[in-house]
Amino acid sequence: MEKKVIFSGIQPSGKLTLGNYIGAVANWVKLQDEYDCYYCVVDLHAMTQYQVPKDLRRQTLEAMAVYLACGLDPEKNTLFIQSHVPAHAEAAWLMSTMTYFGELSRMTQFKDKSSRQSENINAGLFTYPVLMACDILLYQADLVPVGSDQKQHVEITRDIAERFNNRYSETFKIPEVYIPKVGARIMSLQEPTKKMSKSDENENAIIYLLDPPEVIKKKFKRAVTDSIGKVQLSDDQPGIKNLISIYSVCRNMTPEEVVEKYKNEGYGVFKDAVADAVIEVLKPVQDRFHELMNNKAYLEEVYKAGAEKAERTARKTLRKMYKKVGFIPR
Numbered sequence: 001m002e003k004k005v006i007f008s009g010i011q012p013s014g015k016l017t018l019g020n021y022i023g024a025v026a027n028w029v030k031l032q033d034e035y036d037c038y039y040c041v042v043d044l045h046a047m048t049q050y051q052v053p054k055d056l057r058r059q060t061l062e063a064m065a066v067y068l069a070c071g072l073d074p075e076k077n078t079l080f081i082q083s084h085v086p087a088h089a090e091a092a093w094l095m096s097t098m099t100y101f102g103e104l105s106r107m108t109q110f111k112d113k114s115s116r117q118s119e120n121i122n123a124g125l126f127t128y129p130v131l132m133a134c135d136i137l138l139y140q141a142d143l144v145p146v147g148s149d150q151k152q153h154v155e156i157t158r159d160i161a162e163r164f165n166n167r168y169s170e171t172f173k174i175p176e177v178y179i180p181k182v183g184a185r186i187m188s189l190q191e192p193t194k195k196m197s198k199s200d201e202n203e204n205a206i207i208y209l210l211d212p213p214e215v216i217k218k219k220f221k222r223a224v225t226d227s228i229g230k231v232q233l234s235d236d237q238p239g240i241k242n243l244i245s246i247y248s249v250c251r252n253m254t255p256e257e258v259v260e261k262y263k264n265e266g267y268g269v270f271k272d273a274v275a276d277a278v279i280e281v282l283k284p285v286q287d288r289f290h291e292l293m294n295n296k297a298y299l300e301e302v303y304k305a306g307a308e309k310a311e312r313t314a315r316k317t318l319r320k321m322y323k324k325v326g327f328i329p330r
């Protein structure tokens with residue numbers, strides 16, 4: 001039986017965070033044996049915020065190195081860079097003609113980002129979900145593993161795909177979203193009611209995957225908690241709840257088991273334990289990352305082979321799309 005297909009991606013819009021790891025990459029690693037996986041560094045998407053060209057180049061390569069360092073095997077997965085496969089941008093134009101202004105206006109990411117970057121509400125920020133839909137649909141993906149902030153984008157992908165299928169006959173697989181049970185939304189360490197996001201200006205709010213141990217310790221020590229003073233799962237304690245999720249994922253325990261273990265400890269002790277758990281998980285990732293960044297030739301080999309393989313699959317779907325809408329083949 002053929003393996004089911006997975007597609008997912010991360011924007012190279014900054015240094016990858018613990019949120020990206022727990023919400024996305026750590027799950028990708030778990031899925032790589034069972035599925036035929038396409039994992040992409042979505043540089044076209046990153047352009048919806050201004051990127052300094054040389055930083056974008058570095059961040060793209062670093063994201064690729066992080067994928068490998070976290071344990072994604074290039075023999076089992078197709079690892080590639082979005083701009084290397086032009087079919088994504090081509091498909092996005094066509095699909096944008098089948099996506100409505102009204103539905104794009106309802107996207108919470110668009111609303112959030114346009115209030116955060118009010119000086120640069122570009123058209124790409126608005127049509128972002130169309131390109132994301134094409135990423136997924138070109139590979140006929142069954143499953144899209146993402147953090148919970150991306151659920152709405154997978155839903156609109158399904159709507160667009162169904163619309164195309166209804167209008168032109170069955171063309172796309174309708175994908176399902178896959179969200180982890182714990183860690184689907186790691187929160188900012190400084191404002192625990194907000195998502196930890198790599199484009200946050202406050203560095204203390206974010207654990208970067210490449211933060212050295214002392215920095216991780218310091219950031220957790222400074223993490224905002226509450227005056228209740230008890231390690232327990234309560235909506236009135238978003239800071240503690242977030243730390244419990246992080247610990248629980250890193251130590252492979254349920255949140256309830258974590259509470260049981262730390263319910264009689266103070267926040268200081270618990271924060272140190274969380275920091276240690278994160279440091280332990282990130283240590284091998286960081287070691288491998290530094291090795292990989294010293295071997296650019298290998299990284300190039302991986303993303304080139306990935307692009308070739310991705311291109312074949314994507315072209316096939318794009319050709320089908322063009323034919324169905326009535327474009328004359330060259």
Ligand code: ATP
Nearest residue numbers: 011013019020023146147184185186196197198199
């Ligand atoms: P940006 O701040 O530039 O929008 P981001 O940090 O939100 O970036 P993305 O590249 O948009 O990261 O997200 C990549 C993947 O990581 C997505 O699957 C997203 O759901 C997941 N992710 C991002 N932040 C978190 C988080 N705080 N908790 C859980 N998952 C997250």
Ligand code: LTN
Nearest residue numbers: 007008009010011042045132135
């Ligand atoms: N929008 C996603 C990144 C992304 C993606 C995708 C995720 C772009 N294309 C396709 C899954 C599938 C984000 O995390 N901001």
